[in-house]
Amino acid sequence: MKKWFRLLVPIAAVALLAAACGDDDDDVATTDETAAPAAAGVVCADPLTIAFFGAQTGDAANLGLNESRGAELAINEFNAANPACQIGYKAFDSQGNPDNAPALAQQAVDEAAIVAIVGPAFSGESRTANPIFEAAGLPIVTPSASAPDLSTLGWTIFHRLIANDDSQGPAIAAHIAGELAAAKVAVIDDNSEYGLSLAEIVAGELEAAGVEVTVTDHVDPASQDFSATVTKVKDAGVDVVMYGGYYAEAGRLRKQLVDGGVTAGFISGDGSLDPGFIEAAGAEAAEGAILTAAAFFSPDGYTGGADFGAKFLADSGSAPGLYSAEGYDGANLILAAITAGNTTREAINTFLSTASFQGITKTFKFLPNGELDGPAAIYATVVEGGVLVGAGQIGG
Amino acid sequence: MLLELDDVHVHYGKIEAVKGVSVTVDEGEVVTLIGANGAGKTTTLKAVSGVRNVTGGRILFEGADITKVAPHRRVEMGICQAPEGRGIFPGMTVLENLEMGCYTRKDRKTGIKARDLERVYGLFPRLAERRTQSGGTLSGGEQQMLAIGRALMARPKVLLLDEPSMGLAPKLIAQIFQIITEISRQGTTILLVEQNAQQALRRADRAYILESGRVVKSAAAGDLLNDDTVRQAYLGGLGH
Amino acid sequence: MIATVVLASLSEGARLLRDNFWDYTVTGATIGAIYSLVALGYTLVYGVLRLINFAHSEIFMIGTFGALYATQWLGFDPGDPKKTGIALIGVLLFCLVIAMAVSGASAVVLERIAYRPLRRRGSTRLAALISAIGASFAISEAFALWRGRNFEQFPRLFDKTHTVFTLFGYDVRADQVLIILSALFMMVALDQFVRRTRLGRGVRAVAQNSETAQLMGVNIDRVIVLTFLLGGLMAGGAALLDMVFLEQTRYNIGFILGVKAFTAAVLGGIGNLRGALLGGFVLGLVENYGSALFGTQWKDVISFTLLVAVLMFRPTGLLGESLGKARA
Amino acid sequence: MSTVWASVRLRRRGPLGISSSLQGAWTGLPRAARYTIGTVGVALLYLLPEIPLGLIETQGTKWESVLFFPILIYVMMAIGLNIVVGRTGMLDLGFVAFFAIGAYATAVLGGLHDWNWWLVLPTGIALAMAAGAILGTPTLRLRGDYLAIVTLGFGEIIRLTANNTESIGGPRGISDIPVPPNVGGLEFDNVLDDRPFYWLGLTLVVLIVFIVRRLERSRVGRAWTAIREDEDAAELMGVPTFTFKLWAFAMGAGIGGAGGTLYASQHRLASPGTFQLILSILFLAAVVLGGSGNLVGVIVGAAMIAYLPERFRGFEDKRVMLFGIALVVMMIFRPQGLIPSRRRAAELEDPVTPPEMADVSTSSQELAGYELGEVFGPGTVSLDKPFAPDPRSPAGDGDHG
């Protein structure tokens, strides 16, 4: 854990520096339609609460905490600026487990003060919780549930703050086929809903682009030893290994591939975009790996996020991570709705579905199915010298 | 007095198997406990060696109260038992089984051990022949010899023998009892539990008759050979 | 249609296995060696107490943290330069001693807290099994609270990519040689200890006939502690080797490995030391070969199917004897 | 018979706890009174979601939802597993497999093939029973620990196969699952109201309890218990042990399947991630915690196992650890479970004259044996070996050489 911090310190320092050089405008919501919270402040009669839904504990807590701290920061800022409208915050800790989600969702729905949800963080829990939110008309903005089909299930309360895997997958494939100019590719996943979906999309796109996928394999994330997969990859002599899954296994796989003598390039999706990847792989083996996401790993990549890292650190005591900025934006989006005078679930949902809002990560405007309107940006991050370095947009 | 049982009670759960047995064994004696099945003989012996908890009364050894002493400590003090059913370690060789006998001995110098082994092999030449054979493959008689020999390896002050004649051919029974007499002659005190009353009474100095967990009679062994109490307690009163 | 697909993938798997046979063999044997060492702990305790020590996996996990701390105490960081020669041997031995000591000690403590009170009360073995499961939860979760739920990295101590020798075209790596050899050495040492020494005889005696063993002056409590200690030491050894091999650990790392090691112990014949050795290697190899043939995602299915198949035909495992009956 | 496990110092206490005296009071009541109390009790269970219970209710999660899952589902699973473990004495570490089969049957038949829910339920149960029989046929001759590890393996095989099979959704699972048609005021399609599911589930549980009671008090139940107590003696007394073991497995599996069906319909999702090994272990813990073999006991045990972690969500990360510690402490101080089987309750009787062998054949057997079958362990009772009560009796068989 401590090393985790050590790696984050330089990032945080960069963020601080950026903040110092940036302009002094603290306002986050500046669009044509909605005015920034006025100095006089928003006045609201009823107690209102914004809830976070996702893992706070358990194995998947990292991502959940990244997001919830961002949301909390947004609410704290709002409350400081608007003494006459104090917004409550509550976290529902699903541990990322779809089995736990319904009872929690029912509870959230039952609490009248909760007017909107930031989350659920994962696609799996979305499947069991969102029908409940839908039935109750409780709007959600999810910063990270990326399964493409979530927007096809007819949920009117669903809003996704990032591009889904249907955008990320082709971007990765295009990058492999184009930039990396690979002829043979191994597509490996962790046999999870997220990992397998992403891997399948990438493999399909690669085949379509005429790149040969010579190895497909599914590793067991609970298993420590991936040597059978390494042998398979070695046997095929591929140019690039694409992995769909989460950072701990991605790092472990990368390490074992390098140890086994595989020199192919390595690319993985947003699940792997975490400093934990470098830790797990070891700085040496991690070097050069490409990790993509529909978001920047560090908020200073965003135009509006210059001082976000510093504020985040000050507020929560830890550095921001992947989707922290999206969590922050999500909460601000809801706060913008409240600022605009919407205090019921229905009104907020209508606001979310129709309004356009400038966050620090992007401009949010949603299609009727809850997906973002406009081109989806996919960004790459590269491991260089043992740290994650932004490498710009690769698709969208 | 080498060994003394004073009003010993033993329970199995709620069932009282031994109901206040008092037995004394003097140094050099052969004392036998006889009685029908279920009379509490074996349980009494197990209480002496400590593998059964005493629920009442005391056990004294060389004057010290050993009622609460752990079984392995009692072996160190010089109480060693050849258990009912022999308790051979089937996966160990004869030699290893014998070595188990001196498990607690502090003087594990090879010389002394070799001398003890020699003594046992002297008493039981068959064991010497089979020393590398595994215990489970021995015949019943050989196992009994091994059990007694193994107990002797501990150089016990008192040797507890539980039904050494059990399941043996008459010829072997005779041999075993001859050896018991020999062991006693060499100076080891023996407490013998036996169903074969005739043999036991012939070989022992004194005898206790147990019935339903109680001592019903104790006397010099010879006097009991033709005693009616023995017949009653042990042979049963039927069919005459 | 499905049959054709299956056959096609099988024939591709067969080619893969044929072309990389020694690769699969060496990597399978490496993980198999670790399975074997952990399986010894299950088998020892089972042989003496007839208890599935469900928390043994946590003893292993504690060992990995012991090894990790040893390197940290020596001042290693994941990025540090690798050691060679005497220094390397010294570091490895130091970590081994610490891992074994930590695992051994926790196994003894575990026995004292979670099993002995039950034994004293004459509990059923089912109760003991539940207690073991509870202890397993408690220990691993305690580590999760203490160390967090993320993986922690073990530093690279030496150049693993270095090829020691080439086996039919497969470059055998230094860490693989180290793991297989040291595991074998530890297992032989344990086997000899149990067979040749007085204390080992005591363990065997209790396993074969506990009451007679008591009558021979064996302190059963001490033997049981010794059994847990030996199992813990082996798990500690396995923990260091696992850290050298895979270089990361966290609170629940023991769970899957424990299930596998227990499977290996049953496969070889639970209660049988040599069975654990055999079972571990067989499991490691079959898993790897099966992964090649059917795909990695079927790895665990293959292990458990193998287990069921073996038990069908040899209901007491491959070697089938209990610890007690092992011949000298 | 003395294995080391119990050989050392035995201090068996009669489980004279509150529960056993309560049990005594209960059995002492007249029949009518018992029926009345029972009916009122069941009625109260139906009213549970309606009565305000204050602090008893879970705080962070909705009480009505928690009542259905995990509490009711766990109860159902524990009742099923109890037939296998508590009644028949076979250790099953992979019971989650049948839960999974029930859930997937619902998902595939109801979701992919649009079967009527009321047809799906019995089919799911039947499929789970068939799976139990299929698993049982080759494995039931294994004993004790071997059966345990094989069932554990079976549970994992089912989960991994589901995960690897694309046609049933692979890791994504199947999320388009039908709910029961609305009946009267019970709107199963209202996702905001879990009470209809709770009531439906409770009705199923009542029905299952009724069936299991009848089984337990019949020739079948006696055969099960006889197998648990002494399988060989049972067979020699004319019990077709294999058939009845298979029935036990199938009945347990069927109840597990019913649980799976209900769970999948309510969660509208069947995905492999749900059916982890840990669930099997929790179900087993529920059975043992409540009092293996006792129906009321396992119901209470399951309710506790499901309820406590939900109630104490405040402990968040610590609750699994506390649960583990609780299991250990419980096994140390009350190994017979919260509400032990009636038979375990101490009985007063006149003192008897016990021959030494009385303890050899009964009490030590009970003390040393795994409750799950008296002779436990490799190779103890196979037909080619003598009938030795102690697997390790030195002269037990002549093949050590």
Added chain:
Amino acid sequence: MAEATILSDSPSVASAGPESGPESGSGSQRLLELRHLTMRFGGVHALNKVDLHIDRGEILGLIGPNGAGKTTVFNVITGVYDPSGGDVLFEGRSIVKRKRYQRTKLGIARTFQNVRLFSEMSALENVMVGVDAQHHSSVGGAILRLGRQRREEREAHERGMELLEFMGIARRAHQTARNLPYGDQRRLEIARAMATRPKLLLLDEPAAGFNPAEKADLMSLIGRIRDDGYTVLLIEHDMSLVMGISDRVAVLDFGEKIADGSPASVQADQRVIEAYLGVPSDDEDLLASTGPGAPGDAEHAEHAEHAEPVGRAEPAGEG
């Protein structure tokens, strides 16, 4: 009263099936026949070409020194062991291929040397398991409480109570078997075996651990069981008991039958005396001491010395 009921339910009168009763079935007086029965364990012959028959309605005493193979005979008859050679005929038909529980259904029941009750069940339930052997209702019947199931359940209960009464332990009906006094456990075992409606009842040392008074009770009880029409094969060490009650006695030694005949003729048989007392040896004590014995080698077969903590060494002399 109890006696009368038992009588009415006894195999000779009950019309449980075409095979029941000594007069029906094969019509022969032979109930059980062992032909050249051989049982080997490893290289040891536990039984060597044993021929033995039991006629309907008799009590056959089976005696022999420890390790002679008596319990092995029981185990082969009941199917615990598959014989290495020879045949077992029950009512004229070979049963060696039958499963154990099927043999019980055919009408063979046994008790055990060491009591093996279902220790957590009540005494009544133990006996009911025995009654169940001749019943057929299974899961479906139990759930639906079909007529047959109810009838069978009632019968099991009634017959169980009758048998407990017959054995004099009816007051123990609702006590857990484990908590019964030892003597009652032995009686319960006999009741449980009788509950299966056996045509042939195998009793393995039923008097082991009994005091003389109890033995006398048991003797008269076995007599009554025979009088009710059961056929009894009895292993017993107490010579006075065996000789007093058996119609015929067979003697095994070293796995071979060495004598078979009336008690008196067996007692007079020189080979029997030698088997029991041992061949006179140089030690004169041998003749005086009357412990039975068998050379050790046969013991692997029956491991009698360990699994049978009881029932040895009854002096043979006074029978």
